[in-house]
Amino acid sequence: MLRRTVTAFTSATFRRTVTVFTGVTALTATLATPVGSTTTQPWRPVIMAALGDSISAGFNACGWYVPCPSRSWSTGDHSFVQSHYLKLRSLDQIISGHNLNFAVPGATSADLAGQVAKAVARGADYVTILIGAQDACVSEERLMTPVNVYERRMYEALSLFRTGRPGGKVFVASIPDVKRLWRVGKNDVIARGFWAVGHICPTMLAKPASTSAADRARRDRVRGRIAAYNAALARVCAAYGPACRSDGNAVFNQSFTLGHLSKWDYFHPNEAGQKLIAQRTFEATRGWITQDDRQPLLVP
Template identity: 85%
Template sequence: MIAFTGVTALTVVLAAPAGGATATSSRPVVMAALGDSISAGFNACGWYVPCVSRSWSMGDHAFVQSHYLRLRSLDESLAWQNLNFAVPGATSADLAGQVEKAVARGADYVTILVGAQDACVSEERLMTPVNVYERRMAEALTLFRAGRPGGRVFVASIPDLKRLWRVGKGDLVARGFWAVGRICPTMLAKPASTSAADRARRDRVRARVAAYNAVLARLCVAYGPACRSDGNAVFNQSFTLGHLSKWDYFHPNEAGQKLIAQKTFEAARGWITGDDRQPIPVP
């Protein structure tokens, strides 16, 4: 079991400031997407390029029905600005810089999905330690609170990488892309292997992602009512090869982005629209 020794101290840092500057009843006016390739829509509509129009968070493509479009349909005061600061390949180390950009542009609602690349590295020993991931995420949230004390944060869980392996391991084309592109070797190397060592490796990588998600949920609770996590909705979500980009069999395609948008907005809707202020319990 992983001990989250920093949680007590981080709770103090992220506790709601005096004066009650947390979530307000008003809907957001300026929205920004933060994170990695998933929020950037990477490979969702082209060959190895970001496709922000298909982003589950900030996309303006009607099929995906992103958070932005769903909120826009409820309140047209949500102005369209292309504030998608998510970067393919980003890790938790990059989040603070993205937060600074969002603060500078006056974002009062940000979505965060980052962490897959902290686990998807060439060797297990290079995965971001849980305590380092926790520190980086806490620093980024503290920056946002300091810069936008009335702003709100939605935190999406990191997808289950072992579920991805399970979905694609029997497909020759998927295995070929994983091998040629050296995609997420910690999980996807030797995808057809049933050896005890490879099974244990996959389990350890999955456990690391689960630990990152536990950190996200705890930090969101510590942040207070101005933060909402998805309650592990993305991590627990079933999907098929039909939700994956045919360019790499790793990133979500349009259908995958739509699924993420749907499941995460179900967790955020009442909270972000002002109809519900109850936080989702920590898993």
């Protein structure tokens, strides 16, 4: 008789990875796949929720310094953006009208667990997560969230979702490359003006025209921190198991132009930018989001 061992969040590799975390034993136990998950019914998301920061909230995508959830790449219902929600609705009308957005402008990884709790309370079957830019976009480099803290917070947040919605799925989008943002806007006097007046992402965008060795090194360090966050995201998602999918750095690697940025701040995606994120991230869900991945498991 064949026996299958549960690997999600309990593999030896992942245990070694998270030994630095406080309370890892309790967390691992929380995330263990429940015994008896033998359902063969196709997975059909009825309720979805966007979690994260200003990008998922659609901030500045349709107005002056306001969230615009209708333009969100995740749960927006504007036809131009063609969000995950609209694509799912085109496949199965059961999700129609059940697109929740708990993303908050300015949120950091410290806020994700609270957003997860809201999604669980509302019975979300599918959540998208894009968070971390504000962990790096702070006033000084020394205030950036350490990578191990960021990873622990992501792990704990996904633990909460697994516990509350064991049959749900999680999509994790990578954090955009803010150095690419600097590169496309550094020669534009209007963009530089907005960055300066609004004190937008000073760790990366301060002194945008400077070519000094110190400023070049600073930008590289901030980009490196975001790349490390994205690597942590991928590790946590992979350890979660087949019910989590990451975008494989699709957003981080995506080229974009000033035409994809809001003219209110030259930082957040406008409608075109939100559409680009929706397109690239949904491509990463092919063969996963509409298939049943909860196969029968037997713990020895």
